[in-house]
Every structure is written in C-alpha cells, then in structure tokens.
Amino acid sequence: xxxxxxxxxxxxxxxxxxxxxxxxxxxxxxxxxxxxxxxxxxxxxxxxxxxxxxxxxxxxxxxxxxxxxxxxxxxxxxxxxxxxxxxxxxxxxxxxxxxxxxxxxxxxxxxxxxxxxxxxxxxxxxxxxxxxxxxxxxxxxxxxxxxxxxxxxxxxxxxxxxxxxxxx
Amino acid sequence: xxxxxxxxxxxxxxxxxxxxxxxxxxxxxxxxxxxxxxxxxxxxxxxxxxxxxxxxxxxxxxxxxxxxxxxxxxxxxxxxxxxxxxxxxxxxxxxxxxxxxxxxxxxxxxxxxxxxxxxxxxxxxxxxxxxxxxxxxxxxxxxxxxxxxxxxxxxxxxxxxxxxxxxx
DNA sequence: TCGCAATGATTGTTATTGCAACCATCGGCT
DNA sequence: AGCCGATGGTTGCAATAACAATCATTGCGA
Numbered sequence: 001x002x003x004x005x006x007x008x009x010x011x012x013x014x015x016x017x018x019x020x021x022x023x024x025x026x027x028x029x030x031x032x033x034x035x036x037x038x039x040x041x042x043x044x045x046x047x048x049x050x051x052x053x054x055x056x057x058x059x060x061x062x063x064x065x066x067x068x069x070x071x072x073x074x075x076x077x078x079x080x081x082x083x084x085x086x087x088x089x090x091x092x093x094x095x096x097x098x099x100x101x102x103x104x105x106x107x108x109x110x111x112x113x114x115x116x117x118x119x120x121x122x123x124x125x126x127x128x129x130x131x132x133x134x135x136x137x138x139x140x141x142x143x144x145x146x147x148x149x150x151x152x153x154x155x156x157x158x159x160x161x162x163x164x165x166x167x168x
Numbered sequence: 169x170x171x172x173x174x175x176x177x178x179x180x181x182x183x184x185x186x187x188x189x190x191x192x193x194x195x196x197x198x199x200x201x202x203x204x205x206x207x208x209x210x211x212x213x214x215x216x217x218x219x220x221x222x223x224x225x226x227x228x229x230x231x232x233x234x235x236x237x238x239x240x241x242x243x244x245x246x247x248x249x250x251x252x253x254x255x256x257x258x259x260x261x262x263x264x265x266x267x268x269x270x271x272x273x274x275x276x277x278x279x280x281x282x283x284x285x286x287x288x289x290x291x292x293x294x295x296x297x298x299x300x301x302x303x304x305x306x307x308x309x310x311x312x313x314x315x316x317x318x319x320x321x322x323x324x325x326x327x328x329x330x331x332x333x334x335x336x
Numbered sequence: 337t338c339g340c341a342a343t344g345a346t347t348g349t350t351a352t353t354g355c356a357a358c359c360a361t362c363g364g365c366t
Numbered sequence: 367a368g369c370c371g372a373t374g375g376t377t378g379c380a381a382t383a384a385c386a387a388t389c390a391t392t393g394c395g396a
Contacts, residue, residue, distance in 0.1 A: 020309030141188030143296035
C-alpha cells in the first residue's frame, strides 16, 4: 500500500486552500457582479488585455493567461464585444489568429471595477497574510505554475505518457 | 483616488494564487476523472461524508462544507445516488431535512480514488511547499475561511446595506 | 513546392452550476 | 394553540464552461 496520507501540515494547507479559495472567489465575484456589473473572469480578461503591449493579445495566448478553454474564451470575448469593451482584430502576420483588443470603454469599465476588486482582495485576502506569508504563498504558487503551465492544453484531455502505465 | 494597488508582494501572491489554483484544480480534476471516473467535487463530497459521524450529513451542512449551492448539491447528490455511492435518508428529528449517507460502494469508490488524488496533490502541490510554507498557507487560508465562512449564504445574492449606493 | 501534421479560432452539443421561486416544516412569540 | 419569519430541500430556468468536431492557415520535412 502506498503511503496513505499527506503529512498533517500539508493536508491542512491543501484543504484550507480549496475551501478558502472557493469562499474567496465566490465573494469577490459576487461583489464585482453587484457593484461593477462584471464577472471575475471578465475582469481577469480585461486586466490581461490592459497590461498587454498595444492593449491586445491573440486568443490563444489570452486563454493560456487566464487558464480558460479556447471555446470558453471565444464566447466570453463575444460577450465582451457585445458590451463594447473589446473588439477583434485580425492579425496581420498570421491569418488564423485574431487579436482581442480592449477598447476605451473597456478600459473605463476596468477603471470602475478595479477599486471594488482591490478592496475585496485587501479585505478578504491581503488582510490575512503578512508579508512573509504572502511571499511564501507567491513562491509556492509560482512553483505550481511553473510546474503545470507548460502542459495545460495537452493534459486537459488525456495523459499521453501515462495512459498505458500499469497500475501496480 | 483610493490607493491604487496592493503592495507588490501581495499582488504577486494573489495573482499566482488565482492562476496556480486554476491549473492545479484543472489537473487534479482531469486526473481523477480519467483514472478514477469521478470529478473533484464528487470526491470532495464523498470525503466529507466518509469522515462524518455515522457516514452521513444533512444536505445543508454538506453544502456549507464543500462550498456549494444547495441546488447544485441536490443535483450532485442525485448523480451520486444514481451511481449507488450515496443514499438519502430522512432525518428522524427534522422532517424537512435529509441525510446524505455514503454507501459501501461509495466508500469503495473513494478507496479507489484517493490514491490518485493524493498522488496528484503531492506531486503538484505539496512538492512545491516546504513545511514552513505549508504552515503559512494553512494559516492564511484558515483565516480567510474564518472571515468568510459564516456569511456565505447571505452575501451570495445581495449586499443588504450597499445596494442603494450611488455611483459617483 | 507539395503534403501534412500542428495551430488558431469557432460552433454544436452537453454537463455543470447558480439564482429565484416554491413547498414543507420548524420554532419562537404572543 | 396559532402565526409567521426562518430554514431545508427541490425544481424551472438561464448562464457558464468544456469537449469534440470542423475549417482555415501555417510551416516543416521530403
């Protein structure tokens, strides 16, 4: 039999992470929705675009940045476009690719939204993490990202190497 | 204007948390789905039940434990019941209330699932957190939970006090 | 330069999830 | 005892999100 449990410290950390994250996101999403009329995922997309060079990002890259399926992003961008917050522009170098560009209205919406969001993050997350703890958190999740970010796409559906692994 | 940004440390921690969590959960959920035929949320429910006194929990309590809407849980439990992993039992003390009880088959399914899950958590989460970091994480999210757990239900829909706030 | 696997994006379809509305029951208050 | 607001659970409906299939384009290797 394999070692049954994680050590207590990490087990507690993992469980707290799952539950805490769920509560946190539910709360921040609700706040954003009610006070700024946008979901947390829309916010995330707009932030990425606002920080991107030339205020634009190709769909695929944007999808990776926000950890979203491409189909999901297509429809989310549809919605943002309907709201006038982004527009699509064909890439001049790759005709398969489309940029999503944040508009002035989109930036304005973001300006309205971020104080709500930042206040929530401060109150419900940052307030509970002193600098050392915040650094620890950043380090851990930075490592998690480095570990998992490269192969999101592929491993989403199947496990190329492991599928034939015998289960001892 | 309000202070625009979080301090860099916490900003980085927050962003890494969001992205890292998304990657982590996507990966663990896919693993569980492919190798044990169950979603992470089902797993979570089964774990809660398996640890509960008498292997049972009322719907409302279970919903709070896994941070899930009551309607969502109703349907999830429907599915688990169809699979034979849980059964519903009427509470003898409160006739509005139903217990969800994990069956022997449910426990067996859990036995099959946990090694997959634990291995994933070890490899993709625990491996990146040394004991101090794990403790920091547990402390932070423990505090987040203490902060937000009490009032999930109420604040989900509206903000009693803030709804009439004028938007300057 | 031709062929073809890989990549970017979208659409059809389905599964998941939440809110609101609903009904039943509970429990405190009069 | 009898009301009535609060609580537990389910259902209708709509929004969200993912997978699989599809189409266009790219760029590499023969």
